[in-house]
Amino acid sequence: MLLTIVFYIAVTVEAMTAALAAGRRQMDWFGVCMLACVTALGGGTARDVLLGHYPLTWVENPYLLILVCGAAMATIAIARVVDRLRWPFLVLDGLGLVALTIIGCNIGIEMGLHPVIVIVAGMLTGIVGGILRDILCNDVPLVFSGELYATVSIVTGAIYLLGRHLGFESDLLIIAAFAVGFPLRLLSIIYKWSMPKFVYEKDWR
Numbered sequence: 001m002l003l004t005i006v007f008y009i010a011v012t013v014e015a016m017t018a019a020l021a022a023g024r025r026q027m028d029w030f031g032v033c034m035l036a037c038v039t040a041l042g043g044g045t046a047r048d049v050l051l052g053h054y055p056l057t058w059v060e061n062p063y064l065l066i067l068v069c070g071a072a073m074a075t076i077a078i079a080r081v082v083d084r085l086r087w088p089f090l091v092l093d094g095l096g097l098v099a100l101t102i103i104g105c106n107i108g109i110e111m112g113l114h115p116v117i118v119i120v121a122g123m124l125t126g127i128v129g130g131i132l133r134d135i136l137c138n139d140v141p142l143v144f145s146g147e148l149y150a151t152v153s154i155v156t157g158a159i160y161l162l163g164r165h166l167g168f169e170s171d172l173l174i175i176a177a178f179a180v181g182f183p184l185r186l187l188s189i190i191y192k193w194s195m196p197k198f199v200y201e202k203d204w205r
Helices: 002-024 029-051 063-077 079-084 086-110 115-136 150-165 170-190
Strands: none
Touching: 002 029, 002 063, 002 079, 002 086, 002 115, 002 170, 029 063, 029 086, 029 115, 063 079, 079 086, 086 115, 086 150, 086 170, 115 150, 150 170
């Protein structure tokens, strides 16, 4: 139940942040809704397509499309208010990243996949939506720019998978994954922790 609630919150938050990104690029209302859907549901869709897991989440539950588009349209009406709520959205985004990662891992576990692929399934669910949003907005994806985003997802997935193998009770394990992944994401934002960058400027022409 907790995971389901956080999932719906995460989807809503992702849709609203995508709507703001669309607004900054002066997209029409269809573009706003499309970008919101790609951002909020793209991770799960990519995971399901790559793993052959059907039906897709939003096909099985079409009300997700209504929720995402509704959140995007609501953001148009209250954009100035939403734009000021940076920290609440970062907090909710961190919670969403952990929740989506766990959900993706559960899909991989249910399919009986190799542990490495289970962790990858969790990571895809957590980060691909944001990557697609940035690509459609003609930006370098945030996850490739040094921020500890994919790393948080991988750590969360590894902890969750290890706990499953050790036989921990499900609710306790979910709380433990949140207790590690969520603070790690917030601390990375506060202290600007980042992955090492590869910089190579030699011109071969």
